[in-house]
Amino acid sequence: MNEKSAIKIALAGNPNSGKTSVFNALTGARQHVANFPGVTVEKRTGYRRYNEFDIQLVDLPGTYSLTAYSPDEKVARDFILDEKPDLVVNVIDSCNLERGLYLTMQLIEMGVDLIIDLNMWDEAMEAGVDIDTEKLSQLLGAPVVKTIAHREQGVEAIMQAASELLENRSQKHRHPPVSYGPKLDDVVTDLSRTVSACGSCRACGNPRWLAVKLLEGDSDVKSRYTPNRHRHGQLDRKLRQSLHHLRSTTRQDPEVAITEGRYGYIAGIIREVVKQPPSDRMELSVKIDNILTHRFWGYLIFLFFMWLVFQATFKLGAYPMDWIDAGVGWLQSLLTGILPSGVISDLITDGIIGGVGAVAVFLPNILILFMGISLLEDSGYMARAAFLMDRLMHFLGLHGKSFIPLLMGFGCNVPAIMATRTLESHRDRILTILLIPLMSCSARLPVYVLFAGAFFGAxxxxxxxxxxxxxxxxxxxxxxxxxxxxxxxxxxxxxxELPPYRIPTYRSVLIHMWERTNIYLKKMGGIILIASVILWLLGYLPKKSDFSQDYDAQIEQLTSINTEEAAAEISRLQSLKASEELEYSFIGRLGKITLPLVRPLGFNWELGVAIITGFVAKEVVVSTLGVLYHLGDNTDSLMAVLQSPSNRISGLAAYAFMVFVLLYTPCLATVIAIKREIGAKWMWLSIVFQTALAWSAAFLIYQGGIFLGL
Amino acid sequence: MSLDQLKPGQSGRITEVTGSGALRRRLLDLGFRKGEVVKFIKMAPLRDPLQILLGNGHITIRRSEASLVQVEVLLGKSSE
Known part of the structure; x- marks a missing residue:
């Protein structure tokens, strides 16, 4: 490959401008998602060839601006500054030219080479918009193309324009500089001269942009390019002079004055190129809103949609989950038959295949939930859901959109945590993710059913x-x-923005589902697999050879007798053996060592072991107790044993145990999801804090109950 | 008066965007600026947030945020 032909193109545009559709249409399935370095803002990268160019396309986060205030905007800006893309494709919603051009102005200020993409051209046609695109191209000094990206129309013209620009690199087009009006232009030009003269500011390559940012008081730019006040003494003095001058002439905050200057310049462009502004394209949306955000029907419909998404994800998803379980079981028994019995066989069948099953079991939930979420997002309903729920969520310091991930937490915390991607603010995401494990997921229900059934009857x-x-x-x-x-x-x-309602396209929904599933498998699947194999080993090793009775011989004898009694006796012996093995294993020993820690909560060592194995997945608590009490999967007899006086678990301790299972560390897959979404620090906080919380709550309930004579 | 004090159906012309930092920046970047006309469409069932027509698009904004946008009322019918 010729090095000259490797090209980097960035896509920039407002949220709701259809930028992702443009990206999908340009790259198809040849894309992958990762985080931008150091932050949890997603970076989509795609590849394609066009003529002699090998093009790498990067989809920047959707933003209205390029300031340092929001992580998304900063990431987009830093990408342009640091990675210096050869071209930036600026995607604009054709019905919202003014808001789109506001970002364009900032891209021009940064000195990048632009292609303007007027997207959603079909909606603009319907709304009767008439834009003189040639004139626009002239005024901006950039090629202008029209696309209908969700139908993949016109996107090749972007590639065409890009390739033309790249082939004529020597005669690069020049964007005329943004003008902020006479009062400001002089100040900006003056300051940018000082910036040019200042040797150590040259790194940025664009004095005018730097001058504007300094006038706006952009702290990030300031610390990035002029970190040392003394080395930039002259610039610093000039800046203060300029700011003072601006304040006195415009009687406004310089940041506001510059913004208004930009809008003034845009208004001039609009006057020249827009022959016919769009008719109100929100007309239909307003009518739909009259029902969907109605003060009574709005909530009812919202709850119905939530119910639908929840049921589809977790009830409908339960069928494929059962198939996965059955498939794993089938594969395990198949392999047990083929492989010579021993440690390796157990490792492969129970450890590894079991671990693969533990990873795969989340797939149906993730696929269906993200289908639901893309439908909600792409249709425009998500913004309305936030509109309806914001008042309630704000009470918790959250955003209206946080409601959906929290609700999904009741089904399963893992997809719920992945669903927080819809939240823009990093802080909202952290808070929402930390709260999700407190939503009692469906894996905890079997534990409650067992203990409540055993101890609380009616x-x-x-x-x-x-x-x-x-x-x-x-x-x-x-x-x-x-x-x-x-x-x-x-x-x-x-x-x-509350975008107009739109009909989602299959393509975008499918790509979104695939993307999330892919992230889950690539970024989380491997770790979940390894960790579950390790946990399995801890419950399996060290291997016990010396049992209280010779189970194998007895089982051997019984297998020759083909009666029901014999079969029952075999399973009784097998569970006795399994329980001795678990007791002897590292986890069993850990359970006994940690007994002093759970004693004050009224738990016995069996419950202690079950808490430890429950880290794999909380429903494992039940099956562990089944093993420890030699009962296998028989819930009824397990209830009987748990409440039998000889077992010495009181009703109070049972309640404390349920509370403990509700609150203690999220399960393995959940903590890995937390780490993937917001980092290891928050994952540890969640593990430690919740376990401490669970212990304290169980302690208060048990000891408090005893104190009160319960 | 501020934007959150308009009544549903009423329009106003923005006279000033107050506040500071990230919030003011966001308002400016979305197009809230001096001279622009806004229309109060409706409020969410719990009275907060609000739905506003700005330029050619609809915006949802919390009352606390809308209170930073100063407007002068334009003649127009109020639906309340």
Whole structure:
């Protein structure tokens, strides 16, 4: 490959400008998603060839501006500064030319080579817009193309324009500089001269942009290019002079004055190129809103949609999950038959295949949930959901959009945590993710059912319900607490667009589902697999050879007798053996060592071991107890054993145990999801804090109950 | 008066965007600026946030944020 033909193109544009559709249409499936370095803002990269060019396309986050205030904007800006893309394709919603051009102005200020893409041209036609694109191209000094990206129309013209620009690199087009009006232009030009003269500022390559940013008071640019006040003494003095001058002549804050200057320049362009502004394309959307955000029907419809997404994800998803379980079981028994029995066989069948099953079991949930989320997003309903829920969520210091991931948490925390991607503010995402594990997921229900059934008889339903309420109440308290402590930053602005309602396309929904699943498998699947194999080994090793009775011989004898009694006896012996093995394993020993820690909560060592194995997945608590009490999967007899006086678990301890299971560390897959989304620091906080919380709550309930004579 | 004090259906012309930092920047970047006309479409069922027509698009904004946008009322019918 010739080095000259490797080209980097960035896509920039407003949220809701259809930028991702343009990206998808340009790259198809040849794309991958990673994070921008150091932040959890996603970076989509795609590849394609056009003529002799090998093109790498990067989809920058959708932004209205390029300031240092929001991580998304900073990432987009830093990418342009550091990675110096050969071209930037600026995607603009044709019906919203003015807002789109505001970003264009900032791209021009930065001195990048632009291609303007007027997207959603079909909507503009319907709205009767008439834009003189040639004139626009002339005024901006950039090629202008029209696209309908969601139908993949016109996107090749972008490539065509790009290749023309790249072939004539020597005669690069020049964008006329942005003018801010007479009062400001002089100041900007003057200051940019000082910047040019200042030797150490040359790194940025664009004095005018630097001058504008300094006047706007952009702290990031200031520390990046002029870190040392003394070395930039002359510039610093000049800047202060200029600011003073601006304040006195415009009687405005310089940041506001510059923004208004930009808008003034845009208004001039609009006057020249827009022959016919769009008719109100929100007309239909307003009518739909009359129902969907109606003060009564709005909530009812919202709840219905939520119910639908939840049921589809977790009820419908349960079928493929059963198939995966069955498939894993089938594969395990197949391999047990083929492989010579021994440690290696156990490792492959139980450890590795079991681990693969543990990874795969989340796939149906993730696929269906993200289908639902893309439908909600692409249709424009997500913004309305935020509109409806924001008042309630804001009470918790959250954004209206946080409701959906939190609700999904009741099904399964893993896809719910992945669903927080819809939140723009990093702080909102952290807070939402930390609260999701308090939403009692469906894996905890079997534990409640077992203990409530065993100890609370007719009250079981209420007791189980109280777990859900306790989880929510804890989440509310924790949200209020964290807002006042570790996450005490200013709320991110809520203000956002309510895009017109649109019909989602199959393509975009499918790409979104595939993308999320791919991220799950690539970024989380491997770690979940390895960690579950390790946990399996801890419950398997060291291998016990010396049992209290010779189970194998007895089982051998019984297999020759083909009666029901013999079969029952075999399974009894097998579970006795399994329980001795688990007790002898590292996890069993750990359970006994940590007994003093759980004793004050009223737990015995069996419950202690079950808590440890429950880290794999909380429903494993039940199967572990089945093993430890030699009962296999028989829930009824497990209930009987648990409540039998000889077992010495009181009703109070049982309740404390349920609370413990509700609150203690999120399961393995969840903590890995947390790490992937917001980093290791928050993952550890979640593990340690929740376990401490669980212990304290169980302690208070058990000891408090005893104190009160319960 | 500020934008959040308009009544549903009322329009106003922006006289000033106050506040500071990230929030003011966001408002400016979305197109809230002196001279621009805004229309109060409606409020969410719990009275917050608000739905505003700005330029050619609809914007949702919390009351606390809207209170930073100063407007003068334009003649127009109010639906309340």
């Amino acid at each position: 009250q079981a339903g209420n007791v189980i319900f109280s777990m859900y309420l306790l989880g929510i109440a804890t989440a509310v308290l924790m949200a209020r607490l964290m807002q006042k402590t570790i996450l005490r930053s200013e709320d991110a602005p809520f203000v956002m």
